Amino acid sequence: MPVRLHAPALLPCDRDSECTVVRDAALDIDAAGRIGYAGPRADAPSPSGATVIELSGILLPGLINAHAHSPMTVLRGMGGDLPLLRWLREVIWPAEARMGPADIRAGMVLGSVEMLRHGVTTSAEMYFQGEQVVDAVLATGARIVLGCPIIDLPGMDWRAMIAEVDRWIDADGVRFGPGDRIEIGYGPHSAYMLPEEALRHTAESAVERGALMQVHVAEARDEDENQRQGHGSVPKLLAAAGMLDGRVLAAHCVHMSDEDIALFADRGVGIAHCPGSNAKLASGIAPLTNLRAAGINVGLGTDGPASNDDLDLWHEVQLAAMLARLSTRDSTALSADEALLMATRGGAAALGRDDVRVLEPGRWADLVHVDLDDPTFAGGIDVPDEQLLANLVWGAGSRRVRDVWVAGDQVVAAAEPTKVDRAEAQAVVRSAGARVRV
Amino acid sequence: MPVRLHAPALLPCDRDSECTVVRDAALDIDAAGRIGYAGPRADAPSPSGATVIELSGILLPGLINAHAHSPMTVLRGMGGDLPLLRWLREVIWPAEARMGPADIRAGMVLGSVEMLRHGVTTSAEMYFQGEQVVDAVLATGARIVLGCPIIDLPGMDWRAMIAEVDRWIDADGVRFGPGDRIEIGYGPHSAYMLPEEALRHTAESAVERGALMQVHVAEARDEDENQRQGHGSVPKLLAAAGMLDGRVLAAHCVHMSDEDIALFADRGVGIAHCPGSNAKLASGIAPLTNLRAAGINVGLGTDGPASNDDLDLWHEVQLAAMLARLSTRDSTALSADEALLMATRGGAAALGRDDVRVLEPGRWADLVHVDLDDPTFAGGIDVPDEQLLANLVWGAGSRRVRDVWVAGDQVVAAAEPTKVDRAEAQAVVRSAGARVRV
Numbered sequence: 058m059p060v061r062l063h064a065p066a067l068l069p070c071d072r073d074s075e076c077t078v079v080r081d082a083a084l085d086i087d088a089a090g091r092i093g094y095a096g097p098r099a100d101a102p103s104p105s106g107a108t109v110i111e112l113s114g115i116l117l118p119g120l121i122n123a124h125a126h127s128p129m130t131v132l133r134g135m136g137g138d139l140p141l142l143r144w145l146r147e148v149i150w151p152a153e154a155r156m157g158p159a160d161i162r163a164g165m166v167l168g169s170v171e172m173l174r175h176g177v178t179t180s181a182e183m184y185f186q187g188e189q190v191v192d193a194v195l196a197t198g199a200r201i202v203l204g205c206p207i208i209d210l211p212g213m214d215w216r217a218m219i220a221e222v223d224r225w226i227d228a229d230g231v232r233f234g235p236g237d238r239i240e241i242g243y244g245p246h247s248a249y250m251l252p253e254e255a256l257r258h259t260a261e262s263a264v265e266r267g268a269l270m271q272v273h274v275a276e277a278r279d280e281d282e283n284q285r286q287g288h289g290s291v292p293k294l295l296a297a298a299g300m301l302d303g304r305v306l307a308a309h310c311v312h313m314s315d316e317d318i319a320l321f322a323d324r325g326v327g328i329a330h331c332p333g334s335n336a337k338l339a340s341g342i343a344p345l346t347n348l349r350a351a352g353i354n355v356g357l358g359t360d361g362p363a364s365n366d367d368l369d370l371w372h373e374v375q376l377a378a379m380l381a382r383l384s385t386r387d388s389t390a391l392s393a394d395e396a397l398l399m400a401t402r403g404g405a406a407a408l409g410r411d412d413v414r415v416l417e418p419g420r421w422a423d424l425v426h427v428d429l430d431d432p433t434f435a436g437g438i439d440v441p442d443e444q445l446l447a448n449l450v451w452g453a454g455s456r457r458v459r460d461v462w463v464a465g466d467q468v469v470a471a472a473e474p475t476k477v478d479r480a481e482a483q484a485v486v487r488s489a490g491a492r493v494r495v
Numbered sequence: 496m497p498v499r500l501h502a503p504a505l506l507p508c509d510r511d512s513e514c515t516v517v518r519d520a521a522l523d524i525d526a527a528g529r530i531g532y533a534g535p536r537a538d539a540p541s542p543s544g545a546t547v548i549e550l551s552g553i554l555l556p557g558l559i560n561a562h563a564h565s566p567m568t569v570l571r572g573m574g575g576d577l578p579l580l581r582w583l584r585e586v587i588w589p590a591e592a593r594m595g596p597a598d599i600r601a602g603m604v605l606g607s608v609e610m611l612r613h614g615v616t617t618s619a620e621m622y623f624q625g626e627q628v629v630d631a632v633l634a635t636g637a638r639i640v641l642g643c644p645i646i647d648l649p650g651m652d653w654r655a656m657i658a659e660v661d662r663w664i665d666a667d668g669v670r671f672g673p674g675d676r677i678e679i680g681y682g683p684h685s686a687y688m689l690p691e692e693a694l695r696h697t698a699e700s701a702v703e704r705g706a707l708m709q710v711h712v713a714e715a716r717d718e719d720e721n722q723r724q725g726h727g728s729v730p731k732l733l734a735a736a737g738m739l740d741g742r743v744l745a746a747h748c749v750h751m752s753d754e755d756i757a758l759f760a761d762r763g764v765g766i767a768h769c770p771g772s773n774a775k776l777a778s779g780i781a782p783l784t785n786l787r788a789a790g791i792n793v794g795l796g797t798d799g800p801a802s803n804d805d806l807d808l809w810h811e812v813q814l815a816a817m818l819a820r821l822s823t824r825d826s827t828a829l830s831a832d833e834a835l836l837m838a839t840r841g842g843a844a845a846l847g848r849d850d851v852r853v854l855e856p857g858r859w860a861d862l863v864h865v866d867l868d869d870p871t872f873a874g875g876i877d878v879p880d881e882q883l884l885a886n887l888v889w890g891a892g893s894r895r896v897r898d899v900w901v902a903g904d905q906v907v908a909a910a911e912p913t914k915v916d917r918a919e920a921q922a923v924v925r926s927a928g929a930r931v932r933v
Contacts, residue, residue, distance in 0.1 A: 133890065134874060137881025138830040171870040278824075336817035337889075339826040366889040367871055372813075379774035379814075380821075386716075388777040392576040432609040432917070433805055435924040436572060440932075443575025451775075451804040452571065456894070479870070486873040494878075 059093070060086040060465065061104035064116040064426065065438045066445060069095055069416040070401045076394040078442040084116060086422040090236045090465030095416040112426050112460070114438070115449060117397075118416050119178025119200075119423035119461065120370045121404030123329035124271075124308040124358025127168030128161045128184045128193075129153075131489045132363040141338060148495060149363055155493040161186040163485040165193035170474045170482050171368045173199055176425035176458040178468075181306060181329065181358070181408055183244040183271050187225070191239050198468035198476045200236070200423065202408050204244025204271030204306075207251065207259055215255040219243070219262050226266050236421055236464025237412065242269035245300075248291045249280050256298035264303040269409060272300070275317070276309035276340050292317040292326075301326060304409050308358060309334075310348065311341040318344070322351035327407030330399070332376040333367075334360030345381045346390055356404025357396075371454035374400050378450075393450035426460040427453065497531070498524040498903065499542035502554040502864065503876045504883060507533055507854040508839045514832040516880040522554060524860040528674045528903030533854040550864050550898070552876070553887060555835075556854050557616025557638075557861035557899065558808045559842030561767035562709075562746040562796025565606025566599045566622045566631075567591075569927045570801040579776060586933060587801055593931040599624040601923040603631035608912045608920050609806045611637055614863035614896040616906075619744060619767065619796070619846055621682040621709050625663070629677050636906035636914045638674070638861065640846050642682025642709030642744075645689065645697055653693040657681070657700055664704045674859055674902025675850065680707035683738075686729045687718050694736035702741040707847060710738070713755070714747035714778050730755040730764075739764060742847050746796060747772075748786065749779040756782070760789035765845030768837070770814040771805075772798030780822045783815065783829065794842025795834075809892035812838050816888075831888035864898040865891065 067082035083101035085093035094101050136148030156164070161184065172180055179200040184190055187205045194201040205222045209215050222243055232240045245251055245259040263270045275284075275291045288294035292313070295301055301324035308329040310321075321328065330343050348355050357373040359365050374396045381391035405414030413423045429438060433452025436444055461469035468475055474482075505520035521539035523531035532539050574586030594602070599622065610618055617638040622628055625643045632639040643660045645653050660681055670678045683689055683697040701708045713722075713729045726732035730751070733739055739762035746767040748759075759766065768781050786793050795811040797803050812834045819829035843852030851861050867876060871890025874882055899907035906913055912920075 130870065130873060133871065134878070134882040134885035137879075137885045138827065138832070140827050167870050167873055174870075333817070336821050337826070339820040339824050339828070341824075342821060362871075366885060372810075375810075376817075379771070382777040383774050383780060383818075386777050386779070388775070389576065389578050390777070394576070432568065432605050432612075432921060432924075433571065433800075435568060435605055435921040436928050437925045440572070440928070441575075444572040447572035447575045447804060483870060483873040486870075487875045490874050490878070 059088055059107040061107040061109045062112055062116060063098060063109065064112040064114065066115045067095065067416065068115065068117040070118050070398055071415045071417060073398060073402070074395055076397060076446055078445060082116065084416065084424070086462070086465040090422055092416060092418050092420050092422050094418060114426060114428035114457070117425050117427070118401045119413070119425050119463065120176050120400045121356055121408065122172060122177045122180040122359055122368065122370050123306065123356030123404040123407050124331055124360055125168070125180045125182050125368065126184050126361030127172070127180060127182055127368065128164030128190065129361040129363040130168045130171070131156060131160055131164040131486055131493060133366050135363065135494060151495040152493045158186050158189045160489040160493060162189040162193045163489050165190045166197060166477060167482045167486045168362060168368055169194055169197040169199045170477060170479055173197060173461050173469050173474055174458060174472060175369045175371060175455040176427070176461055177368070177370050178423040178461060178463045179410070179413060181271060187241070194239065195234060196477055197474060198463050198466055200238045200413070200463050202240040202242065202269060202410070204242050204269065206244045206246055207255060208246040209251050209255060215251060216258065219258055223262050226268055231266060231268050236466070238464060240269070242271065244271045247273040248284055248294050253294065253298050256295065256300055260299040260303055267304070269304045269306055270300055271306045271308065274307040274310050275312040278312055278341060290314060290317050292320045296320060296324065306407055309340070309343065311335055311343045313344055318347055318351045318353070322353050327354045327356065327409065329358035329407060330355050330377060331358045331360045332380050333373050334365045336376065336380070337365060342380045342384045345377065346385055354403060354406035355399055356407035357400045369455045370400055374450060393447050397450050422462055422465040424462040425458055427457045428459045429457065431457050497526055497545040499545040499547045500550055500554060501536060501547065502550040502552065504553045505533065505854065506553065506555040508556050508836055509853045509855060511836060511840070512833055514835060514884055516883060520554065522854065522862070524900070524903040528860055530854060530856055530858050530860045532856060552864055552866035552895070552897070553883070555863050555865070556839045557851070557863050557901065558614050558838045559794055559846065560610060560615045560618040560797055560806065560808050561744065561794030561842040561845050562769055562798055563606070563618045563620050563806065564622050564799030565610070565618060565620055565806065566602035566628065567799040567801040568606045568609070569594060569598055569602040569924055569931065571804050573801070573932060589933040590931045596624050596627045598927040598931060600627040600631045601927050603628045604635060604915060605920045605924045606800060606806055607632055607635040607637045608915060608917055611635060611899050611907050611912060612896060612910060613807045613809060613893040614865070614899055615806070615808050616861040616863070616899060616901045617848070617851060619709060625679070632677065633672060634915055635912060636901050636904055638676045638851070638901050640678040640680065640707060640848070642680050642707065644682045644684055645693060646684040647689050647693060653689060654696065657696055661700050664706055669704060669706050676902060678707065680709065682709045685711040686722055686732050691732065691736050694733065694738055698737035698741055705742070707742045707744055708738055709744045709746065712745040712748050713750040716750055716779060728752060728755050730758045734758060734762065744845055747778070747781065749773055749781045751782055756785055756789045756791070760791050765792045765794065765847065767796035767845060768793050768815060769796045769798045770818050771811055772803045774814065774818070775803060780818050783819045784823055792841060792844035793837055794845035795838045807893045808838055812888060831885050835888050860900055860903040862900040863896055865895045866897045867895065869895050
């Protein structure tokens, strides 16, 4: 059934560097879950037959988390602040090895609920047991772009892992599910966890099927130094392996030369910038201003909840702006607008998902409603546009996300998920965590 | 009437570099608002005659915002992301000039409510119309350490400003109000906004009265360069003016030489580290690791809500850890524990307030209760201590502050202020903002 939303302010997010604000706006969701109209209420068609919902705040596109390993909600906080390698070897990897399919599903349900409550409608995920991950997201109502891990570790066979994704895509297609909510692709972990031959095989499979490849690139300083000795750089290695002939989403990209940046720009690689994870783990600050200046599509990612630890993409929006300003010594390096647009259309472009990047007719109705019941919004709705945007980005952010729709389906109402029970999702993860903790 | 609190976990925050967790804890508040007992419930005295309250989560000391200009909630977001000097000259200063006493009171009420809801019980404030600021805080129930501004601007007379603070302290004392909730001191703005003579006069008045001096130090790069030419450095100028003979709280301290750090350490100067403001305005990253290694008491501050823009000190806790790690390239540079302790006992020590820095008998009962009803706390209360602390600091933070006490008086219950009406406080600030906006 069609739905008409009325909102005092709407951010279509239809430009790359400026958020226009449409006042006294209307948005129509058609019976298929797509946007029929988005614009001034005065110009809207008659809402004949539609259910009319009056919203009190700001309507904007659903945020896109461009890099996550969300099932790791089960492991969140384990080991505390141990040094990275001890933390991985003594705590995270042993616990992860104990996670069974049901634990992964439970972790993904909770991660998905958490993201939806923060207004994140799409996440790019890289995690094992893809069918469990997909099943979880079908349950919560979120949208997912899954990179099925391809990795070279004892007991794992990268050839078999690639072949399994091939079969899945050949059976179900790259996109499927209600509202194209599920997208399946390849997750070749990284150049340091795979031989070049595996990258080449992955590229062949992915290019043939038009599937996205999600890969970690140049996250740690020493990783990059190793690759420089062998191949010049990680981006050059990916190019040599044929990966850049296909759709690539590169996560992190902290240690990039000008040549690397030019290469990624030239080949249309999308980047998931993860400022919080890179800061917490002391990986460094990605050269965001240069990446953007080169014309690369850059989205924002939280990384996994075991390492970041909060799946709140609004924090990444703020951090992206703060770290860009610090590293360039320029307080105008990235505005609040631009940072928010990275979390919406920027992420969609990096994922190659034109169907969700902006609020305009024909796109899926992935929507977030933020109300203003917070001291940081004390100015109210009738303030100049730049103040409303500053209050949204620097102030209330995720705290006031009230309602969320994915492909026109309301998945969060009054800040709680509509499809699953949050308390139950938390309880299942609690018992899973207690069981796998080492 | 005495109160007994029972909590499954209590953080006394009684050490400088490690948060111990007391499980199954009890805390007694005596009739005067001081802590009578804090420790294991099994060892607690009989709660005879006390009202017993069962809490579900974590009890910790109230957070201390070591640097704020909270009445500027009225101006929050105005001008958006204009370059700093245009923002000040075209938007903030003209609007600020229109703020009357009632607007300042309204802005402080709302800022105070916002901070209390985030678990901040004490704030170090620097703002005009001190009597209005104090009146606002008496209304909300918070604790304040006010630095009355001393500044050299057209139409302002720094001699008269000092004399006014002298008279106030001579009449009311340095600390007054229920539970010593009000502390009055001097706010010599900075070395660049005052002649050396004014710093000297302020120091004489403050030392004589044992009052705190709050001052901005080495926030911007060019500010520091100017001072270096004239005096060697800002810290050396403050020493020459006699300020370091008294109690000094220095905000920012971004651009500090090793000599400056040694000088502040030697003279017992406290520092308010403001990582969010310094990042957003591209001022730089303060050398936190060196400041702490020198033995300086460092607290955390939000700075004013016009520039940061959120008075959520939990963000500063996270940022302090992230930026310390980035700037040292060491993921163990500042642990979650240590960052949280900076927001509690570190801030109290920087302000010279031994009466609130820790949960132990004899201190004022300034308390925060954080419940666990959040996906980031899915592990529950029965996880190892380091996981509980990681979940608290990196996860739910301010989102789950439920109850707050100041000097034993409950000022927040179920996340809403008990003494003032939040909706009304927001409405008053809305109309003030609309009137003063240029």
